[in-house]
Amino acid sequence: MLYTPPPRDPDAPPVRINLLSDTQTRPTPAMREAMARAEVGDEQIGDDPTVNLLCERVADLLGKEAAVFMPSGTMCNVAATLVHCRPGDEILAHESAHIIAREGGAHAALGGFQITPLPGADGQFSPETFRKALHPRSRYQPPQVLVSVEQTANIGGGTIWKKGTLDEIVALAKANGIATHMDGARLLNATVATGIPAPAMAAGWDSAWIDFSKGLGAPIGGVLAGSREFIDAAWQWKQRLGGSMRQAGICAAACIHALDHHVRRLADDHANARALARGLSQIAGIEVQEPETNLVFFKPDGAGISGDRMVTALRRRGVLLAMMDGRIRACTHLDITAAMIEETIGYVREIVRTA
Ligand SMILES: *Cc1c(COP(=O)(O)O)cnc(C)c1O
Numbered sequence: 001m002l003y004t005p006p007p008r009d010p011d012a013p014p015v016r017i018n019l020l021s022d023t024q025t026r027p028t029p030a031m032r033e034a035m036a037r038a039e040v041g042d043e044q045i046g047d048d049p050t051v052n053l054l055c056e057r058v059a060d061l062l063g064k065e066a067a068v069f070m071p072s073g074t075m076c077n078v079a080a081t082l083v084h085c086r087p088g089d090e091i092l093a094h095e096s097a098h099i100i101a102r103e104g105g106a107h108a109a110l111g112g113f114q115i116t117p118l119p120g121a122d123g124q125f126s127p128e129t130f131r132k133a134l135h136p137r138s139r140y141q142p143p144q145v146l147v148s149v150e151q152t153a154n155i156g157g158g159t160i161w162k163k164g165t166l167d168e169i170v171a172l173a174k175a176n177g178i179a180t181h182m183d184g185a186r187l188l189n190a191t192v193a194t195g196i197p198a199p200a201m202a203a204g205w206d207s208a209w210i211d212f213s214k215g216l217g218a219p220i221g222g223v224l225a226g227s228r229e230f231i232d233a234a235w236q237w238k239q240r241l242g243g244s245m246r247q248a249g250i251c252a253a254a255c256i257h258a259l260d261h262h263v264r265r266l267a268d269d270h271a272n273a274r275a276l277a278r279g280l281s282q283i284a285g286i287e288v289q290e291p292e293t294n295l296v297f298f299k300p301d302g303a304g305i306s307g308d309r310m311v312t313a314l315r316r317r318g319v320l321l322a323m324m325d326g327r328i329r330a331c332t333h334l335d336i337t338a339a340m341i342e343e344t345i346g347y348v349r350e351i352v353r354t355a
Contacts, residue, residue, distance in 0.1 A: 009312065013316070021112065021214075021331050022334075025215070027219050031129050031261075035254050054259075057256065063209075064208065064225035066225065067224060067226075069248060071243050073248070077106075078237075088112060088143070090141075091148060094117070094120060095120065123156015123157065124161055127169050139246045145179060149161055150185065151201065158291060159293075163200065179207075188263055218251070252268045255313070269332040269334070271333075272289070277291050277343065285304065296330040328329070
């Protein structure tokens with residue numbers, strides 16, 4: 001389920017249109033200026049004013065008491081499960097979840113947790129599926145202590161969990177003494193797309209985090225939020241994992257800049273994704289999943305060309321994207337313009353015509 005970029009191709013020109021991932025954004029000149037101006041201190045002892053400001057802003061943004069700055073989204077997930085669970089505990093998550101498929105087995109290796117993969121379309125499981133997976137506490141079965149969702153669901157195609165579904169899952173979890181974790185790597189894509197404010201979307205989730213190195217365009221960082229007590233415990237794991245930093249305000253300044261300038265514009269990424277999907281769907285034989293946010297999954301096989309060949313042919317035209325899970329994934333972001341989308345659609349049409 002990992003994406004596999006096309007192999008290095010000596011005939012390929014430099015990449016001009018990078019649709020590989022929203023992690024490919026480069027810090028803008030204004031972001032770099034904000035970084036250069038940042039007031040800094042020793043983050044590890046709580047003395048970096050820019051990091052502290054970022055944490056306050058994200059806690060506020062998500063409607064939580066406190067927050068901690070982490071070097072990556074993965075560390076947000078890992079620290080969170082390490083706080084919520086003990087060895088032998090069971091976590092419930094969708095079968096395509098990042099915590100299962102993309103974190104190198106961290107939750108098993110470091111925590112000794114087992115994750116039960118729940119099925120469901122588009123990266124989401126239903127409250128009913130969750131309810132059916134619950135079992136009574138007994139000495140035989142692992143204690144079920146945490147349920148995790150991804151908002152938006154990455155492999156699911158950037159789909160948005162409905163607020164009503166999230167609320168039902170929270171209610172079921174609480175009724176069964178299960179803690180709740182929201183992997184909000186792209187949570188702000190969901191809030192911008194739906195207009196539902198982040199505190200409402202994250203309400204009832206004991207821990208939630210956002211990633212700054214995806215569509216928000218910062219070079220590194222994720223911020224994990226929750227209760228004061230939860231964040232104190234997450235800080236201990238951050239220290240143990242080697243995630244405590246020093247003059248990290250340089251990076252936090254990029255994240256604050258992103259909060260000020262790169263959130264509302266996520267709507268442009270969604271519009272570009274819709275335009276790409278519309279253009280591709282008008283080419284006979286191309287099968288496209290209607291995007292809800294910034295990820296477009298499509299299959300060209302029906303047009304007489306395999307996904308791998310399409311990816312290679314696009315790369316020869318300076319467009320970078322990749323296969324993921326048997327389909328091609330195109331991801332729109334800060335460095336992708338509407339003109340680039342039109343250009344890409346034109347190339348796909350030309351490749352199909354000459355295939
Ligand atoms: C990218 C991503 C992560 C991990 O974030 P990194 O900053 O790359 O470590 C976790 N969950 C989801 C859904 C993601 O898309």
